[in-house]
Amino acid sequence: MRYSYQRRTCAIPRAKMFPKGTKRKFSDSREEPVAGGEDVNQSSLAAVRMLSSYSLQRQSLLDMSLIKLQLCHMLVEPNLCRSVLIANTVRQIQEEMTQDGTWQIMTQALSAANAAAQCSADRLVATEVLCRQTEAAQGEQVPKPFPVVGSEGCPAKEVLEEEAAAAEVGMTMSTVSPQAPTSYLPGTFGMDPCWEEEETGEDDDDEEEEEDSEECGSGSEGEERERDSLVEDTRTAEQVFGTFEIKNPAPSPDPALEELFSDVDASYYDLDTVLTGMQSVPKMGPYDLLESLSSHGPSPLSSSTSCRSDLNELDHIMEIIVGS
């Protein structure tokens, strides 16, 4: 049987969208054939069946919330109260979905769908990350609520590159040990250096966030930072997805770059300074879920041509700095 996971728009009037706390039963499945001819496993079928109207509504709310958190106010600091409220909403949905078992099923469905066909980078992100999260969730019973963690005060360039970087970033995830998925700050938004990602067992969140903050705080070095994250990602990407064409050459993290930041006072770039200036990027599956879901719709933020030109520019700058 064929299976394709697609997000379906919900035709339910918004006014009736969320009845008072009652859960609906899961309605009948809707199966759709997929051009490709691969088999699908039982968990994927179950996922399809679970696309009841309530779940769709909840999913739609989750998507909306993630997009809201993703949108970066590039010039002015985002409103912390709004970010916290949206993040709490996402957390609430995530907890409910985990209790339902929907979360795991969705994870498996995505991984099945992605394994079955040659997919776009965005799906790969979702796959790796969600699988990671599933393992984590199984390990921890309760999913760790994702934080309203800032990544970077978004120069426009980096936000535009989020789509392109998504793939590389997702691949980075795969090298992280299952014990430390929560230490991952997804660089899906084109930022967040992943030097720590490479160290397994590195789940000292604060230290990592300080590192991130440190890099984020040095605004002028944003490009080289981002370049590094892409660098990291591409190296691991090659390991995992050999057929995937990587644009960027892949030098290893340069000690020279570490030295550049060595004199920066990490304590200043505390996470709160990051948070205030940055968009909110939670660490958990929901965000990467965003990637898989938003790929189905037009992305308001990126254009692939500008991504590529930006990447080339970063290549060039990186070469100068690293001196490769």
Added chain:
Amino acid sequence: MKCFSRYLPYIFRPPTTILSSTCHTEADIISTVEFNPSGELLATGDKGGRVVVFQREQETKSEPQRRGEYNVYSTFQSHDPEFDYLKSLEIEEKINKIRWLPQQNAAYFLLSTNDKTVKLWKISERDRRPEGYNLKDEDGRIRDPSTITSLRVPVLQNTDLMVEATARRVFSNAHTYHINSISVNSDLQTYISTDDLRVNLWNLEITDQSFNIVDIKPCNMEDLTEVITAAEFHPQQCNTLAYSSSRGSVRLCDMRKQALCDTHCKFFEEPEDPSTRSFFSEIISSISDIKFSHSGRFLMTRDYLTVKVWDLNMETRPVQTYQVHDYLRGKLCSLYENDCIFDKFECVWNGSDSVIMTGSYNNFFRMFDRNTKKDVTLEASRENSKPRAILKPRKVCVGGKRRKDEVTVDSLDFSKKILHSAWHPQENIIAVAASNNLYIFQDKVT
């Protein structure tokens, strides 16, 4: 819906003019409105960092109908846009709050704040200036000393009234997050400024030091689930302050207990009604404004759909809850999508604490009489504001047949919102800000 008297005891009529800026840009959107303690002055702050102060005209016997009209008294640029180089972010110049100090001499003082910096402004009149200098002539040009043959003593001459505003203090670099409130203490020596996670106590005379008295920042920012949304000093007790949170709770703190008021004395929170629970419950419970009553006995909180009045002696639930626009409860998803659910409405008491007022959408604002339990919806719009006409109560039709003059929920304009308003401390004069327009309504006892 049960019938109620069409009017509250006061009948509001608009003045002869509606005060608004001539060219409507985003910078002209009014972001705060505040009467001074005597009610003689009314200050507004806008998104462009400007403060405009209006003064009430004195009553004159020759033109009694012009009693109490507010005219522009002073305009000044309070805050300018800044750039935080370390974060590569702009700091908006929008005036978030203005608070007046009680008048102690001929000059007026107010505190105005943007996201990061609080400033103390002195507004003073000058109607005399010295004339007859020896070394410079009337235009200010330096005179050639060789042409001076005699000396004279400068004398003060009357000139046209000039109102000047000078920044007397700048309180900066104390807030990592965005300042949402300022409140002057009843001791008139200190004030607090509040951002999303901290409350700082300042002395009005000292700008290079402030004391942090509340800090709810978690060690790990990932654990952040609650922020401070507003804070205010008690009107009489100089040791007591209250702050509200995004989770719908209010904490009362006593500064005498300890230096850091992280532990509260009283905790006001109403238990959630499980029958109305939804994914939006937390968002709509977030308190956008708190105000102590003038008496100091009650505290009013505004969340997205309701206004609640709390007795400071009872923490378990409010003594009164007023529905501002409950018809929006079914539209929360759309309002979440267009971000309107995050709008922060303010609320105000009248001078005698018998009536409370708050804003809504479609340029509607609502008043609730606490004693008679009557309420009214009024609209701030040019069409309805002919001079000396009575404001007509409006009604939103919640379902079924729409009567004439009623407005349906779907036709409400969510871009026209009344977030800021003020009530004269003694009289029944209200100032309502609708984007770049300021409406002043007063009742005329004829």
